[in-house]
Amino acid sequence: MLLLAAIGIVFAFSAAAEAGAVQKITGDFWVLPAMISAVLLLAHVVVRFVAPYADPVILPCVALLNGLGVVFIRRLDLGEVKLRQRPDFPVFSGQSIRQVVWTLVAVGLFTGLLILVRDHKSISRYAYTLGLVGLVLVALPAVLPASLSEVNGAKLWIKLGPLSFQPGEFAKVALLAFFAYYLVRKREVLSMASRRIMGIDFPRGRDLGPVLTVWLFSMLVLVFEQDLGTALMYFGMFVVMLYVATERVSWILIGLGTFAGGAVLAHTFISRLQLRVSIWLDPMSDARGKGYQLVQSLLGFGTGGLFGTGPGGGQPGIIPEAHNDFITAGFGEEIGLFGVTAMLCLYLTIVIRGLRTAVGVRDSFGKLLAGGLSFTLGLQVFVIVGGVTKLIPLTGQTTPFLSAGGSSLMANWILIALLIRISDAARRPETGQPSKQPAMLHDAHTEIIRPGSKP
Template identity: 65%
Template sequence: MPRVRISKSRRNAELALLLLAMLLVAVYSATIEANLFDTVTPDFWVPTAALAAVFLSLHVVIRFLAPYADPVLLPAVALLNGIGVGFLRRIDLAKADPDERMHFPIFAGIGGRQLAWTLAAVILAAALLVVVRDHRSLSRNPYTIGLAGIVLVLIPAVLPGSMSEVNGAKLWIKFGGFQIQPGEFAKLALLVFFAYYLVRKREVLSLASRRFLGIDFPRGRDLGPVVGVWVVSLMVLVFEKDLGTSLLYFGMFVVTLYIATERVSWLIIGLLLFFGGAFLAYFLGGTIGGPFANFHLRAEIWLDPFADPYNDGYQLVQGLLGLGTGGLFGAGPGGGQPLKVPEVQNDFIFAGLGEELGLFGLSALLVIYLLVVERGLRAALAVRDSFGKLLAGGLAFTLGLQVFVIVGGISKLIPLTGQTTPFLSAGGSSLMANWLLIAVLLRVSDAARRPVTGNSPARPANAGPAVPEQLHGAPTEVIRP
């Protein structure tokens, strides 16, 4: 049967790419040990084998539950995740006593914890594929999901600093020896609500009141949603003291709004509002201090990190020096000095990788991120319902925006944001949330690539002529070949 052969071909391609990705991770791990020890230990392959087992298990789940899903997403993300685990183990080896490095436990330290978090994240992604058989089911309780997202955003802001603040930003919930960053999960919940809301309000928000410089601008009374989200993003900036999260929430709403309406004016208005808010926060932080002081300090470090290179500007300066030292080809995996960069396992992991992989290596990593974003946008273009288009487009853009603000902060293009690098940085919250994001993209891409003829669930054999689908009263035209 043709449709069976096509789905098997895609899954076989996914399997081949996944095995190639794990081979690259194994070579990376072996090279790290060769540079650190001048030899390769007999069990260097064990972390890679554990990762391969985890990812192959997810591949089997996809083969049965999402047979038409994009075959590139899982291998690309698995490669990023594997390199992240390998680099974190490299940091563990660098921190260990020189006499004990050769015998450092495989599942100990930051790298061991990241391996465990990878297992938990992949299990969570597989569970989502099991529970959510149709991405449109996410739109059945949009207000509940949206409210849950808002609550997750606000919890760290109302908690005392001792339970929520890390490095000046109130983004965490800490109890005992455990901590979680709820904002990572909030972005997924809010995107579901944004997609639902914009499907319903798309026609109203597409209306133009006047044309200026060849661009149609919306009516004044339709600016309410954008202004509302702008105020919320400013509140995140003020009360949680985090520019990156504020930019992420506001950016993903404005871009989802642009995808829904195709109005460039929304992007222009969004950029003006965000930069206006950032300038206001910077000005107030320099005059009255208070909740704006943290952002003002970050902006001052960004403007001139070498003004205080041994205190406030130390992290950024060391990151820039690491990137510069790496040059074009880098010092080689395990050949650099990443421990000179504070928090290299979190915010500045790209700087540590840049020193060892060089410009070409970092460019390759960015190309992989670009590939993941491109495949997500391709799924958004191909899926037949408007909710799926907005959801997949928003998820893909959110991932790309997060990478941009991280790399932009490390390279001094924009102020430091404190965001984690998806799939690379240490941390369970980010890893689980981003694997959930990939699971949703896999589900949407499966629906987008699934045939609509024959006995396909998307188009029963006895169905009549194609008719517009309904999503809670919002018509979306289904185009049939």
């Protein structure tokens, strides 16, 4: 029922957007929503068969975001042609139909992963392989020539003829699996404290190695690929998973301090980062030049006000990259503050459900993996929405499930597939008597023992 409600909202938004942009509802307004709905209903059927105990809220929320993204991209395609030509603009043209194809591929990966991976703990067997794959995917754009990897000054892409993709989107999922496995094996050592400062237990100096290694890796990403958002995402997800594994607030403080110091140091030597920060501090100083993109984003939000101009009633095409990085600003103009808040609540619901899955699943590997997946999705939304609203400097991240492009869409559907698989294990009733001793460490239940506690 939730999925059907999401599909109904997508159909209604499609009709409203076409009425606003074309001045009438044509006979084709239902085509793209129907194609998306068929794919999503197929995904629902697969989930009911292969993961029947999975959280029933996650998939409808993702479906609604994905569907709204496709319909809004269609609305942007219509905005690029003259008003009198819009009623005859073919439905199977523009970026919207490509987004439908990417959705079909992404949902295919989603269903394939659910069918192949029947137990999330089996992923831990390939943790080191996934870690190596993740490192290679992150490093590839940095070592390739700029002609094959650079877009808008950031080396995040791999371009193969007419096709291009961001390997870092897939790297985050692989690295999350590796981090979860590593921290399960090392959490006892990383939990040890050497001294207490202001009531906070800080780790031993010898245990800082993993954090310093990931910090150095993040700084290399920042320097060679010149992308603050990706570096922040990699380092942030590791530090948060480390905190979840050890319950030491000191790791959060150490992580924030080291990353802030590294970012300040990088700002001193990287001109692109200096430009991003200067635009963030005062975009109006060059409103028609370097600050144009951010200024138009803020004007779009301001024009939308509380309730927006209505679907199809604004001019989101004025904002550069409205299909990609700034799609949230386009939504903000047409559905207003209340509409964007509702969309953010959808993301928040997915993150909360993912964290509930992490609490409910019985094995430590699943807890860390589900927690890391949920936090990473939330962090990516924060980084991109914070950038387009001038809360933080602009980054090159995409808005999950909304932005045009295949890399982000496929990687995030894979992320959701893993969350669905873990939630199925978390909600599945236990059968039989549990063994007295787990066969593997990642099968063990989470147990926290504090000093001085009674057995």
